[in-house]
Amino acid sequence: MFNIVKGTHDVIQAEAQRYSYIEEVMTNVALNYGYKEFRTPVLENSDLFIRSVGDSSDIVRKEMYTFEDKGGRSITLRPERTAGIIRSMVNAKLFANQDYPVKAFYVGPNFRYERPQQGRYRQFNQFGVECAGASTIERDVETIALGYTMLKVLGFDNLKLKINTLGDKESRENYKAALKEYFSKHIEEMCGDCKERFKLNILRILDCKVPEDRPIIDKAPKIGDYLTEEARNRFEKVKSYLTALEIPFEVDSELVRGLDYYSGIVFEFHYTASNGNNYGAIGAGGHYGNLISEIGGPQIEGVGFAFGIERIAKVMEDDSLFPELANGVDLFIMPMGEKAVEFSFGLAYVLRNLGYSTEVCYEAKSMGAMFKKAERREATLALIIGEDELNNNMITIKNLGTKEQTQINLQDLQSYLDNFFDIELESADDSECCCHHEGHEHGECCRHEGHEHGECCQDDDEHEHHCCHGHGHCHHEE
Ligand code: ATP
Ligand code: MG
Numbered sequence: 001m002f003n004i005v006k007g008t009h010d011v012i013q014a015e016a017q018r019y020s021y022i023e024e025v026m027t028n029v030a031l032n033y034g035y036k037e038f039r040t041p042v043l044e045n046s047d048l049f050i051r052s053v054g055d056s057s058d059i060v061r062k063e064m065y066t067f068e069d070k071g072g073r074s075i076t077l078r079p080e081r082t083a084g085i086i087r088s089m090v091n092a093k094l095f096a097n098q099d100y101p102v103k104a105f106y107v108g109p110n111f112r113y114e115r116p117q118q119g120r121y122r123q124f125n126q127f128g129v130e131c132a133g134a135s136t137i138e139r140d141v142e143t144i145a146l147g148y149t150m151l152k153v154l155g156f157d158n159l160k161l162k163i164n165t166l167g168d169k170e171s172r173e174n175y176k177a178a179l180k181e182y183f184s185k186h187i188e189e190m191c192g193d194c195k196e197r198f199k200l201n202i203l204r205i206l207d208c209k210v211p212e213d214r215p216i217i218d219k220a221p222k223i224g225d226y227l228t229e230e231a232r233n234r235f236e237k238v239k240s241y242l243t244a245l246e247i248p249f250e251v252d253s254e255l256v257r258g259l260d261y262y263s264g265i266v267f268e269f270h271y272t273a274s275n276g277n278n279y280g281a282i283g284a285g286g287h288y289g290n291l292i293s294e295i296g297g298p299q300i301e302g303v304g305f306a307f308g309i310e311r312i313a314k315v316m317e318d319d320s321l322f323p324e325l326a327n328g329v330d331l332f333i334m335p336m337g338e339k340a341v342e343f344s345f346g347l348a349y350v351l352r353n354l355g356y357s358t359e360v361c362y363e364a365k366s367m368g369a370m371f372k373k374a375e376r377r378e379a380t381l382a383l384i385i386g387e388d389e390l391n392n393n394m395i396t397i398k399n400l401g402t403k404e405q406t407q408i409n410l411q412d413l414q415s416y417l418d419n420f421f422d423i424e425l426e427s428a429d430d431s432e433c434c435c436h437h438e439g440h441e442h443g444e445c446c447r448h449e450g451h452e453h454g455e456c457c458q459d460d461d462e463h464e465h466h467c468c469h470g471h472g473h474c475h476h477e478e
Contacts, residue, residue: 005123006122007114007116007121008121008122008123009123009310014325014327015313017325017327018313018316018322018325019125019309019313022127022154022309022312022313022316023107023309025150025153026105026107026150026154026307027105027107028153029146029149029153030105030129030146030150033142034103035103035104035105035131036103036104036105037106038085038088038104038105038106039106039108040081040084040085040087040088040106041078041084042077042078042108042109043075043076043078044075044078044083044084045073045074045075045076046064046074046075046076047074048076048083048295049064049078049079049080049083051083052082052083052086052294052295053079053080053083053260053261054201054259054260054261055200056197056200056201056204056260057201057259057260058204059079059080059112062113063079063112063113063114064076064077064079064111064112064113065077065079065111065112065113077110077111078110078111079111079112080110080126080259080306081106081108081126081128081130081306082259082261082288082291083291085104085106085130085304086130086292086295086302087295087296089102089132089292089297090292090297095132095292095297095300100132100133100134100300101131101132101133101134101139102131102132102133103130103131103132104132105128105129105130106126106128106129107125107126107127107128107309108125108126109123109124109125109126110123110124110126111123118314119279119280119308119310119311120279120280121310124310125308125309126306126307126308126309127150127306127307127309128304128306128307129146129147129304130303130304131143131302131303131304132292132297132302132304133292133300133301133302134300134301134303135300135301137234137237138241140238140264140287140303141238141241141242143285143303143305144161144163144242144247144265144267144305145245145247147267147283147285147305148161148247148269151269151271151283151312154316155316155321156271156321158271158272159269159270159271160250160269160270160271161247161248161249161250161267161269162249162251162252162255162267162268162269162270163238163239163242163249163250163251163252163265163266163267164223164251164253164254164256164266164267165223165227165234165235165238165264165265166223166256166262166264166265166266166286167223167226167227167228167231167263167264168228168230168231168263169263169289170231171226171228171231172203172263174226175203175221175223175226176202176203178221178226179202179203179205179220179221180198180202182220183198183202183205183220184198186216190205190208190210190213190216191208191210191213193208193210194208194213201260204256204260206220206254206255206256207256207257217254218254220254222253223253224251224253231264234264234265238265249267252268255267255268257284261290261294262286262288263287263288263289263290264286264287264288264301265286265303266284266285266286266287267284267285267286267305268281268284269281269282269283269284269307271315272315273315273318273319274318274319275318277315277318279308279310279311279314281311282308282311282315283305283308283312284305284306285303285304285305286304286305287301287302287303288301288302288303288304289301327378328377328378328379328380329357329358329377329378329380330358330379330380331356331357331358331380331381331382331383331417332359332360332361332370332373332374332377332379332381332383332400333347333351333358333359333360333361333385334367334370334371334384335360335361335362335385336385336386336387337387339387339390340385340386340387340389341362343390344385345360347383347385351417354414354417359377359379361373367384370382374400375400379400380400380401380424381398381399381417381420382397382398382400383395383396383397384397389407393409393410393411394407394408394409394410395407395408395409395410395413397416
């Protein structure tokens with residue numbers, strides 16, 4: 001027995017399917033907002049994070065998995081994605097060759113040496129976006145709207161969106177001076193981390209999670225009182241846009257985020273499950289002013305956010321927000337006897353190529369045992385092939401839902417199945433939504449994928465009819 005590495009977790013079977021579902025919904029909404037996928041390495045040169053995330057952040061100070069490789073380079077397992085995504089844009093010269101903003105979405109694991117607890121792992125997954133080359137308020141709010149929409153499509157109600165502004169440089173300098181004065185009177189009573197933050201980056205103190213420090217922090221000066229007129233107007237405009245989009249929010253003047261590159265608007269999405277479970281922010285992001293130029297790009301700004309897939313999956317489970325995700329197979333072949341096994345082996349290959357998910361029972365001999373296995377595999381139809389069937393070129397088909405049984409000619413099998421699954425689809429399809437069977441509510445996913453009913457398939461030369469037939473595959477593919 002080997003133990004799993006502390007702070008990591010296996011995501012397997014149904015849970016992996018739920019993660020994929022979350023990622024698929026988020027991907028569709030991101031595509032709808034004009035984002036393109038980026039896949040960047042897990043390994044980056046350590047300097048990238050020291051420069052961008054900032055050496056006053058907890059991440060760089062104590063959470064990075066950094067090691068020297070055999071060539072003597074300092075390598076870090078990415079603790080976050082923004083820096084790597086921007087680096088990839090710079091390296092690919094996208095800022096020189098493409099229109100602004102360059103919009104990226106990503107999904108995958110990050111690594112932070114944190115104290116493991118509920119909703120906090122050392123390897124965890126994020127889905128996030130970066131909109132680079134964006135300085136307008138509209139892009140900031142568009143990005144918040146994108147994150148909000150992803151969560152709404154996943155079924156979240158009663159979301160709590162917290163926003164704050166870190167202002168412009170001048171506002172921040174004024175504010176930091178006020179904080180310095182205030183905390184200089186209290187820092188001796190505060191935690192060791194805060195003592196360091198006091199020296200390194202005083203704003204970070206507001207992000208302290210030590211409960212004993214909170215009363216002191218709560219009485220600290222508020223950024224709102226130190227904003228320049230321009231920064232104040234900007235923040236007001238963000239609020240009025242959110243109101244116009246009917247996206248509920250609250251201003252949290254202590255929200256500063258854990259990464260040093262943020263400036264301007266910052267935000268977090270929170271959600272408490274009905275059983276009271278709350279694993280911290282499920283997603284967070286903000287505007288960054290200098291990050292792109294620090295990484296070697298032009299002096300342009302950006303905005304982005306990242307969702308924590310683990311936390312989202314947990315609260316969705318708590319509140320039963322997942323739709324029933326298809327788990328069964330279309331066809332379960334039951335061969336009786338050696339010849340039938342050989343025949344079934346080839347038949348399964350053909351049926352799978354036709355788009356029907358198919359399992360063959362090689363592991364049981366009796367009918368009773370095979371039917372039990374078919375049930376556990378949640379099969380729709382059992383295809384029974386025995387000696388009689390082989391001799392007469394027939395096949396026995398049992399509908400495992402209705403228990404009806406029928407015999408057909410083998411040569412009619414394809415048309416029988418096409419007909420059966422088409423009819424099954426129609427009777428289940430009480431809407432015109434082409435994605436009904438993917439486990440989304442009617443209308444929800446299609447709107448965000450940008451297709452009307454039927455369109456997604458017609459546009460696609462490979463398919464004759466529906467793209468989302470039955471259990472999500474294309475029975476009508478050539
Ligand atoms: P927190 O305040 O909870 O530590 P953070 O400020 O470090 O979060 P970000 O770096 O902005 O968070 O990451 C965005 C999201 O990624 C978080 O809102 C959270 O959902 C998720 N996340 C961050 N760290 C972890 C972790 N160690 N384990 C699981 N999810 C995480
Ligand atoms: Mg953190």
